[in-house]
Amino acid sequence: MQFSDVLKTRVSTREFLERPVPEVAVRHIVDAALYAPVGMHRYETLHLSVITNREVLERIRQTVAKATGDEKADPLHGAPVLIVVSTSDTGTVGALNVSCLVENMLLAATDLGLGNLYVRGAIDVSSKDAALAKEMNVPEGFTPMASVAVGYAASPASPRETPKNNVTKVDFVE
Numbered sequence: 647m648q649f650s651d652v653l654k655t656r657v658s659t660r661e662f663l664e665r666p667v668p669e670v671a672v673r674h675i676v677d678a679a680l681y682a683p684v685g686m687h688r689y690e691t692l693h694l695s696v697i698t699n700r701e702v703l704e705r706i707r708q709t710v711a712k713a714t715g716d717e718k719a720d721p722l723h724g725a726p727v728l729i730v731v732s733t734s735d736t737g738t739v740g741a742l743n744v745s746c747l748v749e750n751m752l753l754a755a756t757d758l759g760l761g762n763l764y765v766r767g768a769i770d771v772s773s774k775d776a777a778l779a780k781e782m783n784v785p786e787g788f789t790p791m792a793s794v795a796v797g798y799a800a801s802p803a804s805p806r807e808t809p810k811n812n813v814t815k816v817d818f819v820e
């Protein structure tokens with residue numbers, strides 16, 4: 647896909663098919679994260695957990711359901727893959743780094759024709775459960791901060807002619 651089409655096609659997917667994502671595609675998406683810029687080259691402050699284990703995905707769903715009191719909560723929308731980005735730097739730079747990795751993965755998934763979603767809320771809730779963080783293989787001293795849900799979208803996206811965002815003001819200072 648042309649890069650401009652990737653940008654125009656990326657959209658939040660909130661209905662995924664059960665169909666599994668080929669391992670080579672998951673690897674390609676994870677690799678995209680590793681090309682992201684990281685403040686002061688502090689690569690060691692970041693960690694990725696690539697979760698395809700259905701029980702762990704269900705545990706995340708249940709943790710959110712319990713925390714929100716909504717038994718039917720489905721924050722991952724049935725996605726078969728969740729890539730959790732954790733950091734040992736919980737300050738501003740850490741959060742900015744995490745978002746760079748996440749955006750690279752969203753775009754890489756889009757490029758492969760896969761649905762994707764930036765999931766923060768469920769990770770915030772899950773990060774407070776030490777046992778669940780262990781199940782996600784999050785290393786000691788790291789906090790899960792955000793994630794990317796990936797899978798085949800029930801309705802595949804096509805490029806948008808105009809951005810959803812027609813609100814953010816842009817000032818050119820010349």
Ligand SMILES: Cc1cc2nc3c(=O)[nH]c(=O)nc-3n(C[C@H](O)[C@H](O)[C@H](O)COP(=O)(O)O)c2cc1C
Nearest residue numbers: 656657658659660721763764765766767768769810
């Ligand atoms: C920092 C951040 C956190 C987000 N967290 C969630 C989330 O937890 N759950 C969710 O469904 N969408 C989440 N989103 C997706 C946004 O809701 C979505 O990007 C926004 O509504 C714009 O829609 P679009 O992605 O289709 O362009 C998040 C996006 C960002 C940038």
